[in-house]
Amino acid sequence: MVAKIPKPDEDSVVILNLVLAERVKFMKFYGRISPDLTARYQLYDAQKGCPSAMPPLVLRDYVDTDAQAVSRKTTLIGLYKPAVDKYPFNELDKLRTKNKLLACPLCGELGRPRTLDHCLPKTVYPEFAINLLNLVPACDWCQGEKLVDYKNSDGFRNFLHPYYDEVNRPLYVIKLKKPYLTPIIDFEIMDDLPAELKRLVASHLDGINFWERFKEYFETSYQDIIRIASDTRAAGVRTVVDTLEGAYALQAEKGVNTWDAVVYRSLLVDPDVMNFLQCGVLSEFP
Known part of the structure; x- marks a missing residue:
């Protein structure tokens, strides 16, 4: 909220492709969903993180059974916790510990933020669990308070996005x-x-x-x-x-x-x- 900050240095789509190339389990699922994931990452940037006209992907469209759809949601969310030798471990660690921020960009409290907030919650948008543009350094308080309160009744985002909104002015x-x-x-x-x-x-x-x-x-x-x-x-x-x-x-x-x-x-x-x-x-x- 408090400040507009630079986008991550790494290209989110490039990192996505590196992640998918490493995964050997569920290759059939990733092969089906990969083109739409890429398109969604590009749409996220074009929409500046606003959920309007960007409903979550229907995972059932990319699997053979309802049970698989539930499991693959867990799989996508699990990409956010990679092993240390897998993508995107280093990219997430950089955002958490090497962001060079002096205050939380969501609230303005001084101190380097050490957690990451999913602007669009990964429980609703598992496809954006590792979208770097959807991940903003935040203090523990903000990360805990915001939770899934991400859009209003008209479908527009309910929060300021530090990568997109012009907030470097007294608010x-x-x-x-x-x-x-x-x-x-x-x-x-x-x-x-x-x-x-x-x-x-x-x-x-x-x-x-x-x-x-x-x-x-x-x-x-x-x-x-x-x-x-x-x-x-x-x-x-x-x-x-x-x-x-x-x-x-x-x-x-x-x-x-x-x-x-x-x-x-x-x-x-x-x-x-x-x-x-x-x-x-x-x-x-x-």
């Missing part, structure tokens, strides 16, 4: 209400977002249980900001505005929607809060 702002020493907070999605992006941001935030997680984080973060404001005023060298602007600039380099960047930006655009931090009584931190 939401935190609003503080008095008393500013221990404020009540709420958040608002930015009014200047295009309508479809605004819809996606709202459904995405809800799907990853963003607000409950962020509120807990904000409580600790804001107490640190009170301390920073108190120390800045005591030093008398610069204003609180200057200090927070410098802090925001550093955090925004990691992503404009990382949690610290959102906190600093939200405070800086609120003149009443900034007046409190610069001139108000910070009684808990004299």
Whole structure:
């Protein structure tokens, strides 16, 4: 959600073909489904991961019995857990452990994400279990919260896709209400977002249980900001505005929607809060 990130370096269709070439079991099944898998991977990219006009493949069309269809679904999902000497072990490991990200691209919490989220769930779309474009590095929280909540009632995706959506811009702002020493907070999605992006941001935030997680984080973060404001005023060298602007600039380099960047930006655009931090009584931190 928080950032658009580069697509995987490897071509998903090339990796798919390498995977299928290695498999010796169920060759009849793979021979039947291979052309349609390739076409589906290309369609996924063209559709930017949106499930509309892209229903799951009917596996019964590629086997001889209903029982085989159930078994081959398990087979396709099982490709996501290859042996270390098989494709796509190295490609998946690279996405998990060598993604070079500083924050989760789905929520913005700092820390390198170490799990992979299937944007279209593999339980519904087993054909995309190893589609690299369907696999996004994510934190444990997002991977667990999102689960299979992937589309709305109209069939369009219910989440932001870090490989496709233009989200490297402020998406939401935190609003503080008095008393500013221990404020009540709420958040608002930015009014200047295009309508479809605004819809996606709202459904995405809800799907990853963003607000409950962020509120807990904000409580600790804001107490640190009170301390920073108190120390800045005591030093008398610069204003609180200057200090927070410098802090925001550093955090925004990691992503404009990382949690610290959102906190600093939200405070800086609120003149009443900034007046409190610069001139108000910070009684808990004299």
